[in-house]
Amino acid sequence: QVQLVESGGGVVQPGRSLRLSCAASGFTFSNSGMHWVRQAPGKGLEWVAVISYDGSNKYYADSVKGRFTISRDNSKNTLYLQMNSLRAEDTAVYYCAKDRDSGGWGGVNYWGQGTLVTVSS
Amino acid sequence: DIQMTQSPSSLSASVGDRVTITCRASQGISNNLAWYQQKPGKVPNLLIYAASTLQSGVPSRFSGSGSGTDFTLTITSLQPEDVATYYCQKYNSAPQTFGQGTKVEIK
Numbered sequence: 141q142v143q144l145v146e147s148g149g150g151v152v153q154p155g156r157s158l159r160l161s162c163a164a165s166g167f168t169f170s171n172s173g174m175h176w177v178r179q180a181p182g183k184g185l186e187w188v189a190v191i192s193y194d195g196s197n198k199y200y201a202d203s204v205k206g207r208f209t210i211s212r213d214n215s216k217n218t219l220y221l222q223m224n225s226l227r228a229e230d231t232a233v234y235y236c237a238k239d240r241d242s243g244g245w246g247g248v249n250y251w252g253q254g255t256l257v258t259v260s261s
Numbered sequence: 262d263i264q265m266t267q268s269p270s271s272l273s274a275s276v277g278d279r280v281t282i283t284c285r286a287s288q289g290i291s292n293n294l295a296w297y298q299q300k301p302g303k304v305p306n307l308l309i310y311a312a313s314t315l316q317s318g319v320p321s322r323f324s325g326s327g328s329g330t331d332f333t334l335t336i337t338s339l340q341p342e343d344v345a346t347y348y349c350q351k352y353n354s355a356p357q358t359f360g361q362g363t364k365v366e367i368k
Contacts, residue, residue: 175357184362185297185305185348190355199355202262240310247295247310247352254304 142166142250144236149255152226162219162236162252170194170214173244176221178232179254186232189221190244197243204230226259233257263288265351267360273368280336282363284349289329293353296325296334299362300345308347309334341367 148160160176176188189200189210198210209222219236233254240246264287274280284294292312297305307316309325312332322337336343344367349360 177359184346185299185350185359187350187357187359190357199357201356235304245293245352247307247350248297248305249307249310249316251304251306 142238144238144250144252146234146236146252146255149234149257151258151260153261154227154259156226157222157224158226158257160221160223160234160236160255160257164217164219164236164238167238167250169212169217171242173239173241173246174210174212174219175237175239175244175248176208176210176219177235177237177248177251178230178257179235180229180232183232188234190239191219192244193242199244223257226257228259231257231259262356263290263351263354263358265349265358265360267347267349267363269363270361271364271366273366274339275368276339276341278339280339280343280365282334282347282365284327284332284334284360286330286332286351290351290353292328293351294325294327294332295350295352296323297348297350298343298345299348305348336365339365339367 143165145163211220236252237248238250294312296309299305313325346362
């Protein structure tokens with residue numbers, strides 16, 4: 141069965157960096173587009189970034205562009221999100237998510253359980 | 262960027278009622294729309310993709326329709342286990358914006 145397990149969340153001061161990881165199993169990771177989606181406490185879903193199956197195409201929400209970088213290592217079946225210059229408004233549960241499409245343009249059919257990132261001094 | 266607007270923001274209906282949620286895109290997105298259900302304290306779950314295709318394992322009381330800018334999620338007979346927040350999402354281009362969500366409760 142498909143499993144997506146996020147790690148790397150925690151409490152971080154404003155302006156600092158954090159890297160999230162997502163270990164994937166139960167499907168052919170190297171054939172799948174992947175996303176990061178976040179949800180601030182008590183709020184709705186916010187799409188963050190998408191990466192194509194081979195890492196050649198990446199797109200970001202305006203709110204994180206220039207600060208966050210999505211990447212993947214297909215040899216390790218792992219997705220990453222490097223988050224720099226963190227702000228209080230980045231506080232959220234971050235979900236790793238698998239797309240139906242290899243390019244990342246088909247909708248999300250599997251979600252991880254999420255990892256909480258809290259940005260606070 | 263294309264904005265996604267859901268209505269209503271919340272609704273309360275009786276068990277067995279027909280429930281309709283609307284999602285409007287500020288520009289045409291063809292049928293590149295998904296619907297998700299998020300139960301309290303749980304991870305989102307895909308219900309519908311390509312505007313009207315039911316995801317495997319999703320009960321047939323859920324259906325989706327629409328194309329272009331106007332889309333609808335319908336629950337034909339509301340059940341207690343359908344209490345959740347429902348989100349639409351466009352995926353034709355970046356950013357892959359979600360609607361703000363519609364909270365469904367039982368009256």
